[in-house]
Amino acid sequence: MRRSLTLYGLTFSLPLLIWQLLFFVFPLVFLVALSFWTVKNFRMQPDIDAVNWVTMYGRPLFWQAYGITFAMSAAAAALVSALAFPCSYAIAFKLSETGRRWAVFLMVIPFFTSYLVRVYSWQIFLSDAGIINVMLGWVGLGPYGLLNTVGATMIGYLTLTFPLVVLLQLFSLAFIDRTLIEAAHNLRCGRLRTVFAVIIPSARVGLVIAALFAFILSFGDFVSPIYLGGGDPTTLSILITDTTKSGQQWPRAAVIALTMIGTLMAVAFAAVRFAYKGRTK
Amino acid sequence: MKNDTLVSFEGVVKRFGEFVAVQRMDFEIGKGEFLAIMGSSGCGKTTTLRMLAGLEAPSEGVIRLSGKPINDLPTWSRDTPMVWQSLALFPFLNVIENVEFALKMRGVGKAERRRKAEQWLDRMQITEFASRNISQLSGGQRQRVALARSLVVEPEILLLDEPLSALDAALKVRMQSVLKNLQRETGITFVYVTHSQSEAFSMADRVVIMSRGKIEQIGTPKEIYRTPRTRFVAGFLGSSNMFTGKVSGSDGGVVTLDTPAGALRLSAAGMPQPVAAGQTATLTVLDTKTDLAVTPPSGRVNTLPVRMIGEEFIGATATIYLETADGQEIRIQKSHEDLANLPLQIGQELVAHWSYEDGHLVMEE
Ligand SMILES: Nc1ncnc2c1ncn2[C@@H]1O[C@H](COP(=O)(O)OP(=O)(O)O)[C@@H](O)[C@H]1O
Ligand SMILES: [Mg+2]
Numbered sequence: 001m002r003r004s005l006t007l008y009g010l011t012f013s014l015p016l017l018i019w020q021l022l023f024f025v026f027p028l029v030f031l032v033a034l035s036f037w038t039v040k041n042f043r044m045q046p047d048i049d050a051v052n053w054v055t056m057y058g059r060p061l062f063w064q065a066y067g068i069t070f071a072m073s074a075a076a077a078a079l080v081s082a083l084a085f086p087c088s089y090a091i092a093f094k095l096s097e098t099g100r101r102w103a104v105f106l107m108v109i110p111f112f113t114s115y116l117v118r119v120y121s122w123q124i125f126l127s128d129a130g131i132i133n134v135m136l137g138w139v140g141l142g143p144y145g146l147l148n149t150v151g152a153t154m155i156g157y158l159t160l161t162f163p164l165v166v167l168l169q170l171f172s173l174a175f176i177d178r179t180l181i182e183a184a185h186n187l188r189c190g191r192l193r194t195v196f197a198v199i200i201p202s203a204r205v206g207l208v209i210a211a212l213f214a215f216i217l218s219f220g221d222f223v224s225p226i227y228l229g230g231g232d233p234t235t236l237s238i239l240i241t242d243t244t245k246s247g248q249q250w251p252r253a254a255v256i257a258l259t260m261i262g263t264l265m266a267v268a269f270a271a272v273r274f275a276y277k278g279r280t281k
Numbered sequence: 282m283k284n285d286t287l288v289s290f291e292g293v294v295k296r297f298g299e300f301v302a303v304q305r306m307d308f309e310i311g312k313g314e315f316l317a318i319m320g321s322s323g324c325g326k327t328t329t330l331r332m333l334a335g336l337e338a339p340s341e342g343v344i345r346l347s348g349k350p351i352n353d354l355p356t357w358s359r360d361t362p363m364v365w366q367s368l369a370l371f372p373f374l375n376v377i378e379n380v381e382f383a384l385k386m387r388g389v390g391k392a393e394r395r396r397k398a399e400q401w402l403d404r405m406q407i408t409e410f411a412s413r414n415i416s417q418l419s420g421g422q423r424q425r426v427a428l429a430r431s432l433v434v435e436p437e438i439l440l441l442d443e444p445l446s447a448l449d450a451a452l453k454v455r456m457q458s459v460l461k462n463l464q465r466e467t468g469i470t471f472v473y474v475t476h477s478q479s480e481a482f483s484m485a486d487r488v489v490i491m492s493r494g495k496i497e498q499i500g501t502p503k504e505i506y507r508t509p510r511t512r513f514v515a516g517f518l519g520s521s522n523m524f525t526g527k528v529s530g531s532d533g534g535v536v537t538l539d540t541p542a543g544a545l546r547l548s549a550a551g552m553p554q555p556v557a558a559g560q561t562a563t564l565t566v567l568d569t570k571t572d573l574a575v576t577p578p579s580g581r582v583n584t585l586p587v588r589m590i591g592e593e594f595i596g597a598t599a600t601i602y603l604e605t606a607d608g609q610e611i612r613i614q615k616s617h618e619d620l621a622n623l624p625l626q627i628g629q630e631l632v633a634h635w636s637y638e639d640g641h642l643v644m645e646e
Pocket of ligand 1: 297300302320321322323324325326327328329
């Protein structure tokens with residue numbers, strides 16, 4: 001059923017609509033226009049020319065960065081989901097009411113400090129003379145080159161997404177009907193099997209949305225790949241800064257940004273479809 | 282223990298912290314029996330059933346299944362499938378997958394699983410909904426899926442926790458006969474928890490009446506209806522008139538009870554313990570066995586002057602509300618023909634009477 005817009009409804013949704021228009025739709029339209037501009041003698045000129053698209057999409061370097069960024073954020077989403085699940089499961093099902101409240105509070109704390117600060121502190125841990133290598137040195141190991149690796153970038157992605165993923169998973173687990181779990185046990189489904197046969201399917205929407213958020217945040221992240229990964233391999237976010245630095249190529253950077261937005265939209269759409277698959281309500 | 286006993290509760294107690302939800306329960310459930318556990322909300326019915334299903338551990342006592350203690354057996358190692366009040370169907374599985382679930386957990390092969398599930402869908406007349414989502418089914422259809430899901434493993438016993446409470450009245454009656462027939466045909470022991478007297482009495486072979494965590498009476502519906510053992514049961518059934526007083530004499534098998542309404546007499550035969558003078562006791566007499574007259578009839582020992590205060594007609598029976606001399610309200614249920622010759626007006630002075638054998642004595646504990 002479609003309801004017609006009422007003045008009352010409009011009053012409340014109008015500020016949000018204006019906000020969306022100002023800070024999302026207009027910049028996006030501008031970005032699309034920008035991607036068709038041209039750069040002559042380090043100066044941008046309004047134009048309608050597909051040259052930026054052709055140049056960028058014709059570069060193997062671009063596709064390499066695209067593939068790596070996609071693979072790394074997909075891996076981060078899978079990894080953080082897998083690591084967060086036992087944690088949110090324990091919070092949802094094994095803790096008392098008070099314990100659960102504390103756990104939620106602890107998961108909110110990381111948001112108090114800037115992500116950049118948290119990434120810098122990881123440098124202190126991971127660098128060649130850092131805390132981890134010093135400790136390994138005590139037992140006669142290392143030093144290992146931990147910083148400026150893909151693994152370090154992954155640690156950064158986890159730092160960025162873990163608390164949010166735990167919270168999102170937790171809320172989907174908290175709303176599972178406990179009698180479904182008892183019903184499964186009662187029908188001879190053991191404890192571990194119930195996790196896969198009942199709990200994960202029941203919480204599916206929340207789990208997929210949590211993984212989607214992890215993917216989105218990692219896909220666009222600039223901080224971890226540059227400060228922990230050392231800029232190698234090049235991700236799309238790094239490629240954007242490189243492109244803008246080299247000869248005022250803002251239009252080409254716009255091509256990369258638009259490709260990223262398009263990818264995220266496609267992934268989000270696919271994820272939501274997958275999450276709600278087989279549900280009719 | 283008898284040979285045909287499937288389940289026995291021996292001194293079973295369940296506490297939640299300080300709160301005693303179930304007090305010392307001793308009873309047995311026979312093989313192939315339809316047992317109803319009845320009582321008002323919060324009296325411990327679900328807790329009793331959950332202990333039998335292994336979802337709650339008894340604080341004291343032993344529960345045996347086929348003679349073996351099962352206290353320490355987790356629910357997934359027992360064959361005590363349960364039908365939940367909320368049904369607890371899996372919303373992420375379709376109808377046939379729900380029914381197959383228990384078979385899958387037992388490692389039954391795919392083809393065999395499908396075949397058995399289809400058999401039960403057919404039996405419950407829901408074959409056409411096999412690939413539907415649970416959310417697309419009506420209440421009655423869901424009920425059938427829940428039954429099929431539990432029965433597909435052909436258990437020895439099925440536990441049901443108020444399974445019909447969400448259905449409308451007409452559907453309730455239909456499902457009652459479905460359940461009763463199912464139980465008769467399969468021979469599976471049903472333990473049926475309900476707060477509804479009509480459900481318990483129309484389906485069950487035996488009824489357990491509970492109140493505040495305690496068993497008040499166990500018996501066939503007929504026994505309980507005719508001879509309620511405690512004042513609680515008589516009051517709960519609501520189908521008896523009750524007169525409480527002190528025993529003033531007990532000789533030759535005749536007990537005399539002094540009540541505010543007058544001296545009443547009844548037979549002491551069948552009383553579990555001897556009745557002594559001075560004890561407090563209650564006489565119960567079914568409202569259908571209580572008669573009305575204009576003048577005291579000869580040959581009846583129990584007659585009470587009463588005044589009519591109200592009437593109610595439902596279908597073929599009439600309920601007449603009366604007040605005794607001391608202000609107690611009593612009730613009579615009769616067919617219209619039985620009442621045809623009486624002057625029934627509000628305020629009319631009449632005589633209530635019943636035969637000596639129809640009164641039952643309930644001792645105060
Ligand atoms: N897990 C529990 N913790 C504490 N009290 C409970 C719990 N389960 C049931 N109770 C209490 O035990 C009593 C009996 O509950 P229940 O068996 O569900 O009653 P019924 O099914 O007869 O309505 C109720 O007073 C209820 O509040
Ligand atoms: Mg209950």
